[in-house]
Amino acid sequence: MASDGARRQLDKVEEGWSQFRAAVARLTPSEIERETLAGWTVKEMLAHVAFWEETVKPVFVGWFRGEPDDAFEGWYGVTTSA
Secondary structure (H helix, E strand, O other): OOOHHHHHHHHHHHHHHHHHHHHHHOOOHHHHHOEOOOOOEHHHHHHHHHHHHHHHHHHHHHHHOOOOOHHHOOHHHOOOOO
16 A cells, blocks of 8 residues: 555556546547657657657666666666666
8 A cells, every 4th residue: 555655656646647648538630640849740759758658667677666667678778787
């Protein structure tokens, strides 16, 4: 069970995601295809966020359990082994 402090942090994170999802829901199809100043389309940025949201949780859980971060092996040519 999460402590009160951890619960407050989790609630803040969920509130942020709720606001993010609401903003995304308001986008029109043409806005989703628009290129950002970074050179990516909004759709590409959303795909990037979705990838990291799905991928990072198991990595963090492993870290908190003291497990090795093998999940990064091969990502972007990164090797975590010494």
